[in-house]
Amino acid sequence: MSDDYTKNLVAGFIERCRKNGLKITPQRLAIFRELLKMQIHPSADMVHKSIAEEYPTISFDTVNRTLLTFAEIGVIETVESHSGVRRFETDTAPHHHLHCVVCGQIIDFCDPELDEIRVPDQVREGFTVLGTRVVIRGICRKCAGVAGKDTVPVGGIPHE
Ligand SMILES: [Zn+2]
Ligand SMILES: [Zn+2]
Numbered sequence: 001m002s003d004d005y006t007k008n009l010v011a012g013f014i015e016r017c018r019k020n021g022l023k024i025t026p027q028r029l030a031i032f033r034e035l036l037k038m039q040i041h042p043s044a045d046m047v048h049k050s051i052a053e054e055y056p057t058i059s060f061d062t063v064n065r066t067l068l069t070f071a072e073i074g075v076i077e078t079v080e081s082h083s084g085v086r087r088f089e090t091d092t093a094p095h096h097h098l099h100c101v102v103c104g105q106i107i108d109f110c111d112p113e114l115d116e117i118r119v120p121d122q123v124r125e126g127f128t129v130l131g132t133r134v135v136i137r138g139i140c141r142k143c144a145g146v147a148g149k150d151t152v153p154v155g156g157i158p159h160e
Contacts, residue, residue, distance in 0.1 A: 009090060011034060013075050020073040030055060031066050032075070032090070041079050041087045041097075041106040079106060080135065096134040102143035 013032050017024050034051045035042070038055045042050070044064040051058060067088050070076040079087040079097070091108060094115045098107040124128070 006036060016073060016075045022069065027055065027062070028066055031063060032070065035067075035076060035088060036090050039108075040102060041089045043085045043087050045085075047088070068070060080133075094131070094133075097136070098140070099135050099137050100140035100143055101137055102139050105140055105142075107140070 003021050010029075010033065014024055014029075017028070022028075030051060031047065034047055038045075038047065038050060044067050045060065045065065048058070048060045048063040051063065062139050067076065071078050071088065074092065076088050076090050076155050079089055087106065089108075095108045095110050098109060099105075100107075111134075113133075117132045117134065119132060
């Protein structure tokens with residue numbers, strides 16, 4: 001990730017907070033920056049652990065509440081997770097997810113064709129669609145390796 005890219009995201013974050021009347025405190029900025037650094041769609045707990053090194057007095061509750069506020073004003077997104085733990089990410093541009101069912105890792109990928117996915121009419125009838133995302137569930141390379149399969153091709157799921 002380039003410095004310019006980060007700078008733009010932080011600038012966008014600050015602007016968005018201002019528009020929504022959210023005060024930009026050093027703590028809030030630190031939480032956003034931490035989330036930017038973590039490319040793993042972390043849970044609030046993971047963000048808290050990571051930021052506690054720099055801000056030892058910050059509580060889990062503060063981090064969790066701050067993340068939810070960020071999601072409310074749209075500077076970050078919550079990610080669907082099958083374990084029931086809410087996870088967060090700063091990338092609000094269209095993209096899709098690979099979800100490893102073993103380690104829980106969520107990996108981003110882009111595919112313009114998938115961005116154009118058609119939402120069925122019967123869904124649109126009773127449901128306001130805000131966005132679509134494809135989630136591919138499977139086993140990541142690392143987890144497949146642990147199971148004794150070092151050379152599982154991307155997208156491949158070991159059988160046995
Ligand atoms: Zn995995
Ligand atoms: Zn993502």
